[in-house]
Amino acid sequence: MTHLSPSLERMAAGRSHAAGRVGVLLVNLGTPESTGYGDIRRYLSEFLSDRRVIEVNPWLWQPLLQGVILTTRPFRSGAAYRRIWNAAADESPLRTHTRAQAGLLGQALPPDDLLVDWAMRYGRPSIADRLAALQDQGCDRILVVPLYPQYSATTTATVNDEVFRALMRMRRQPAIRIAPSFPDHPLYIEGLARSVETTLAGLPRAPDLLLASFHGLPRRYVKAGDPYPAECNRTMRALRHRLGLGPRDFPMTYQSRFGRERWLEPYTDERVTALPRRGIRRIAVITPGFLSDCIETLDEIGHELREEFLAAGGEALTLIPCLNSGSDAIALLRALVEQESSGWR
Ligand SMILES: C=CC1=C(C)c2cc3[nH]c(cc4nc(cc5[nH]c(cc1n2)c(C)c5CCC(=O)O)C(CCC(=O)O)=C4C)c(C)c3C=C
Ligand SMILES: [Fe+2]
């Protein structure tokens, strides 16, 4: 058996001795800077002007968006953000969780030449700024991790677009890798299952039904080839298998409809408000389309849907937390980074 010196071992593994550091950039959707009208309007304007998100001719869409939608929607969204705002840090929960994930992941990875940072697709900190900051700290290889469990052109692809738009402005570009989505990664499924088990164990009575609600998408995008619902089905298949439940005891629905066209069905609100009529009055809802709790889980499910369910005759709706920055989320992110940076470190 030959014994190589550490530098020869690095060369044998295909790594250059002179290489710089490896950076990891976690990227989430984005969130307003405050709950004030101006900040919410700016955030929604950037988000809803993304042609990956709204696939409508901008000559038709922009007058509608800049006119009636951005005049009225910020009031409704502002009220919802105020209900869930992290007052201690004066920021939205999505920002709190994303920052905590990056900090804890940095601590969890073995201490070597790997730097972890985070960015938002819309708003701040921007992808371009954080890529530049990683480069300034000596990173010549950067792994981008879009924090969406299931791939969609409206989320994952637009993160990737923005990464490469930032690279278009660089003379000296880092090498880039993009981590794939992780709809049925065993550690994601295990984290979700544990969140279900821990939450249900803390209830005085078992719910009549466990339901999974995913963020929705216009059906038109799926017909055009977006694989998002197929990835949601992969999550559900694995999670049902892990929990020993079938589609009847653990159904899935889609939330967050926006606009008039048909979105993925069944719709969460319609399905849930019909349950009390069938004698199902206590439900628990999990949201496996989100790695972190945000306005869509905390307010749309935990507040709006709960009120609708109670008004329809329901007795209790329990919201099961996302993985957020708990140890299961960090174990998942660590495994993803180790897998996807293979050969770089
Ligand atoms: C109008 C079109 C929208 C599409 C298509 C869409 C897809 C999509 N979004 C997420 C994840 C998140 N969306 C969030 C908020 C949010 N989403 C839309 C609209 C679309 N999303 C709006 C208008 C908003 C803002 C909130 C509101 O005003 O109601 C968030 C939370 C952000 C936060 O700050 O908490 C996430 C996360 C996915 C996964 C997805 C497609 C699969
Ligand atoms: Fe959304």
Ligand SMILES: [Fe+2]
């Ligand atoms: Fe929503």
